[in-house]
Amino acid sequence: NAGVTQTPKFQVLKTGQSMTLQCAQDMNHEYMSWYRQDPGMGLRLIHYSVGAGITDQGEVPNGYNVSRSTTEDFPLRLLSAAPSQTSVYFCASSPGGGAQPQHFGDGTRLSIL
Amino acid sequence: RKEVEQDPGPFNVPEGATVAFNCTYSNSASQSFFWYRQDCRKEPKLLMSVYSSGNEDGRFTAQLNRASQYISLLIRDSKLSDSATYLCVVKRGSSASKIIFGSGTRLSIRP
Numbered sequence: 001n002a003g004v005t006q007t008p009k010f011q012v013l014k015t016g017q018s019m020t021l022q023c024a025q026d027m028n029h030e031y032m033s034w035y036r037q038d039p040g041m042g043l044r045l046i047h048y049s050v051g052a053g054i055t056d057q058g059e060v061p062n063g064y065n066v067s068r069s070t071t072e073d074f075p076l077r078l079l080s081a082a083p084s085q086t087s088v089y090f091c092a093s094s095p096g097g098g099a100q101p102q103h104f105g106d107g108t109r110l111s112i113l
Numbered sequence: 114r115k116e117v118e119q120d121p122g123p124f125n126v127p128e129g130a131t132v133a134f135n136c137t138y139s140n141s142a143s144q145s146f147f148w149y150r151q152d153c154r155k156e157p158k159l160l161m162s163v164y165s166s167g168n169e170d171g172r173f174t175a176q177l178n179r180a181s182q183y184i185s186l187l188i189r190d191s192k193l194s195d196s197a198t199y200l201c202v203v204k205r206g207s208s209a210s211k212i213i214f215g216s217g218t219r220l221s222i223r224p
Contacts, residue, residue: 033209040121042200042216043157048209058210090156094209101147102212104156 002026006105013081013112021076021108023091031094032074036087081112119215133187134218136201145204146184150197196222
């Protein structure tokens with residue numbers, strides 16, 4: 001029972017490089033989200049999706065792109081990495097809205113040098 | 114002012130003690146409430162939902178006070194394994210953009 005799977009778990013990039021963080025869920029959840037977590041800041045929403053083909057911006061979208069071509073996958077792309085994007089990134093999914101809680105992947109630790 | 118506020122702690126209590134944290138929220142349109150637990154360097158995991166009438170799950174009790182706009186978490190007979198950060202989560206609607214996370218309260222249980 002995989003749940004939400006994120007890859008890679010760790011990554012070091014140089015400023016200006018691009019990369020894609022992968023997120024996949026096998027629970028047939030409609031809702032998927034990307035968060036970043038920084039010390040003392042809590043989780044902040046980057047982008048989210050309410051279904052395949054639909055994405056929208058969250059609180060801190062600048063410097064990131066997403067796409068949702070399938071229900072299962074929701075990759076996050078860093079276009080040109082900056083040191084300010086050093087963070088822990090979590091992908092989450094939920095069956096839908098309302099009172100449904102979210103299920104999180106185990107995170108990607110990203111360092112930008 | 115943050116929409117969801119928590120005392121960051123750390124709370125350092127002896128094993129077996131009872132400990133309680135509060136979380137305040139500023140938006141009266143908030144509809145759903147949760148407590149998540151996050152262990153060091155791990156992902157957040159749902160601890161319990163919080164219902165209007167209050168609810169209990171073993172040693173954990175959650176309460177909601179809509180009039181004063183806060184939720185609370187009470188842990189009885191604390192165990193060493195309860196050491197973690199506890200995140201308060203508030204939903205204002207069904208969209209992910211309406212889910213707000215508190216910064217968390219760190220709890221450390223000492224033997």
